[in-house]
Amino acid sequence: xxxxxxxxxxxxxxxxxxxxxxxxxxxxxxxxxxxxxxxxxxxxxxxxxxxxxxxxxxxxxxxxxxxxxxxxxxxxxxxxxxxxxxxxxxxxxxxxxxxxxxxxxxxxxxxxxxxxxxxxxxxxxxxxxxxxxxxxxxxxxxxxxxxxxxxxxxxxxxxxxxxxxxxxxxxxxxxxxxxxxxxxxxxxxxxxxxxxxxxxxxxxxxxxxxxxxxxxxxxxxxxxxxxxxxxxxxxxxxxxxxxxxxxxxxxxxxxxxxxxxxxxxxxxxxxxxxxxxxxxxxxxxxxxxxxxxxxxxxxxxxxxxxxxxxxxxxxxxxxxxxxxxxxxxxxxxxxxxxxxxxxxxxxxxxxxxxxxxxxxxxxxxxxxxxxxxxxxxxxxxxxxxxxxxxxxxxxxxxxxxxxxxxxxxxxxxxxxxxxxxxxxxxxxxxxxxxxxxxxxxxxxxxxxxxxxxxxxxxxxxxxxxxxxxxxxxxxxxxxxxxxxxxxxxxxxxxxxxxxxx
Amino acid sequence: xxxxxxxxxxxxxxxxxxxxxxxxxxxxxxxxxxxxxxxxxxxxxxxxxxxxxxxxxxxxxxxxxxxxxxxxxxxxxxxxxxxxxxxxxxxxxxxxxxx
Numbered sequence: 317x318x319x320x321x322x323x324x325x326x327x328x329x330x331x332x333x334x335x336x337x338x339x340x341x342x343x344x345x346x347x348x349x350x351x352x353x354x355x356x357x358x359x360x361x362x363x364x365x366x367x368x369x370x371x372x373x374x375x376x377x378x379x380x381x382x383x384x385x386x387x388x389x390x391x392x393x394x395x396x397x398x399x400x401x402x403x404x405x406x407x408x409x410x411x412x413x414x415x416x417x418x419x420x421x422x423x424x425x426x427x428x429x430x431x432x433x434x435x436x437x438x439x440x441x442x443x444x445x446x447x448x449x450x451x452x453x454x455x456x457x458x459x460x461x462x463x464x465x466x467x468x469x470x471x472x473x474x475x476x477x478x479x480x481x482x483x484x485x486x487x488x489x490x491x492x493x494x495x496x497x498x499x500x501x502x503x504x505x506x507x508x509x510x511x512x513x514x515x516x517x518x519x520x521x522x523x524x525x526x527x528x529x530x531x532x533x534x535x536x537x538x539x540x541x542x543x544x545x546x547x548x549x550x551x552x553x554x555x556x557x558x559x560x561x562x563x564x565x566x567x568x569x570x571x572x573x574x575x576x577x578x579x580x581x582x583x584x585x586x587x588x589x590x591x592x593x594x595x596x597x598x599x600x601x602x603x604x605x606x607x608x609x610x611x612x613x614x615x616x617x618x619x620x621x622x623x624x625x626x627x628x629x630x631x632x633x634x635x636x637x638x639x640x641x642x643x644x645x646x647x648x649x650x651x652x653x654x655x656x657x658x659x660x661x662x663x664x665x666x667x668x669x670x671x672x673x674x675x676x677x678x679x680x681x682x683x684x685x686x687x688x689x690x691x692x693x694x695x696x697x698x699x700x701x702x703x704x705x706x707x708x709x710x711x712x713x714x715x716x717x718x719x720x721x722x723x724x725x726x727x728x729x730x731x732x733x734x735x736x737x738x739x740x741x742x743x744x745x746x747x748x749x750x751x752x753x754x755x756x757x758x759x760x761x762x763x764x765x766x767x768x769x770x771x772x773x774x775x776x777x778x779x780x781x782x783x784x785x786x787x788x789x790x791x792x793x794x795x796x797x798x799x800x801x802x803x804x805x806x807x808x809x810x811x812x813x814x815x816x817x
Numbered sequence: 818x819x820x821x822x823x824x825x826x827x828x829x830x831x832x833x834x835x836x837x838x839x840x841x842x843x844x845x846x847x848x849x850x851x852x853x854x855x856x857x858x859x860x861x862x863x864x865x866x867x868x869x870x871x872x873x874x875x876x877x878x879x880x881x882x883x884x885x886x887x888x889x890x891x892x893x894x895x896x897x898x899x900x901x902x903x904x905x906x907x908x909x910x911x912x913x914x915x916x
Contacts, residue, residue, distance in 0.1 A: 354886030
């Protein structure tokens, strides 16, 4: 099982072989209820508390399709430029495995709801690759198994297994690409970029949580190699358990180097499922794949066909938001950003937050500066994602507004933001509680200015003598006296006024 | 007409997790042949203009609103299970890999 595979150097792999990829992505929809019953669709919960006779497969229980899930499926199909079936059915995929208590999974077979689409994927260097979509079909998720008694909690060596069916029946959309060819050495990068683009798209459409770490977005990577210049695809393996975007790239790359070593040695690839191992980036053999025939698919008799009217499809088409990569391009043009500035925004996950902050009234330069710099540092030091920081774009916009009107200095503004991040309330509440307002009352400031000038008469003389830059020392003294709560520019004006320079 | 082999019957039996004896393989192969022949007769009367029927009622688009409905408690869910542990259904060791 765990013998170390021989691997070929990657440079040699891409010199000798052409990779072919096929990616299957499963997306859990974030509907309120499951696909075929009214049980809640929510992550976690005590085991077997989100279940009913339908998702437990009890005798006589009848499924009814979740209309919202069908809408989401059609919208996803449209966003992927697919045709939407005029008429399609569910099918039973029969297999014996306790993760589905019905002994079949309700899926779609030869009549997917969406088919023949594409998605344009932007690689890191800006190159655009079109990935063709074979189909997107509706199905249901399975329950979760806990294997007891094995050394590692894995299935091998387990004495028995425990099943929780909370996830059984959760709406799932499976999106399958056509074979992705001609990518050469960039194949692993294309795989990651494709899954990233899908994730961004699904998030923008608000149809799924798309959390790879929680399994609401899962990718199975089919990889095969053929000798350079050949046209017939080689035998593929399907790698599962790929739980992050980075793992998608690593898994594809690993399989390429493993296949190449076997093929170069005169061996043949076994068509099988493999499991990605996060720890060392390798894959381990799983079961030999059953063929489609072995699943004995047949039309689901308990569910009537789905025939989306063209009017309905067009109504749903109108709800498709601007694609994230188109939006990025527009934002880049609107804000006049260099590729590098845009990449910083995208890589820190700041772009949507900046856009929302701009929508809330801030200038893009201020919004960008806050999110990419100070807030990004805060996210790093607080070990969280930028989007998960406890501050909203509207709150950031309010802070920016207060700085703009001179009520906060940059230094005070950072303290206000810290207060918001620490849960002390809105910016205005933090200002109130911490007493952070800029001292803008001129009489208070003048008193401080006079005091500082009196304390440093030599400096006052220099200013009077025309050395205006000497005012900096007085400004510093006033700022110190007011604990940084004065507007430095105003202080400077008052000093010059006072000495009559 | 059709000709189901012993090997095909054995394969089907394996997929259905049924233990079948050597004699039964012959018996079932013959019986399955008869069943397939009988079903194939439908094709003699249905022309190309008649679509295959999977449902007896002429309905489409039967949907449910996306609203939570009460289900079973954990105790109720597990009440019919031969074995349960930690709020979960307990099943014998699973051979082969996860789906």
